[in-house]
Amino acid sequence: GENVEQHPSTLSVQEGDSAVIKCTYSDSASNYFPWYKQELGKRPQLIIDIRSNVGEKKDQRIAVTLNKTAKHFSLHITETQPEDSAVYFCAATTNFNKFYFGSGTKLNVKP
């Protein structure tokens, strides 16, 4: 099966700085890669996703890049704000059959 690894497990940045979270996957058949933000005690919320036919996707301050050859994808948050503080999970799936999640990154944005 698929194996998704996520790094770092914790990340602390100053407000206004950029944050980058990286994930690697093992199954070359994986074709959809979502990122979820989970605030304490709340549900994971989809913040951005990318499909395997695209190398990069951007939505305001958030971007995701995908390198299929190297089997890794990354979340980039620019101009971080305190409200970006949360746990972020990456995931990978083949045709939505089964989602494999990374272990999460706790992001702390210091004001």
Place this chain on the structure above:
Amino acid sequence: EAGVVQSPRYKIIEKKQPVAFWCNPISGHNTLYWYRQNLGQGPELLIRYENEEAVDDSQLPKDRFSAERLKGVDSTLKIQPAELGDSAVYLCATAGAPYEQYFGPGTRLTVT
């Protein structure tokens, strides 16, 4: 559009007792997932439904867990009997065209 609805939000039971969780998906979403999330970890799939058919239940501990999705809409997940190690958040998620997966608020289960 209403999101995924789950109930109850919190449940505290003693070990060996039964417990059931309920999920109502986003209208039109044919795919439904039940996940278990332990503290500090990512969600782990328990079972996936396509309409009313369980198409992946390989991670479901079938000796004590059961699930059903009658008429391909609402779903229930049951644990009987519960063990201490079952304490976790149980998340329901659904997906439909264009295949984005949305999570419900989860049920936080505490087994004492």
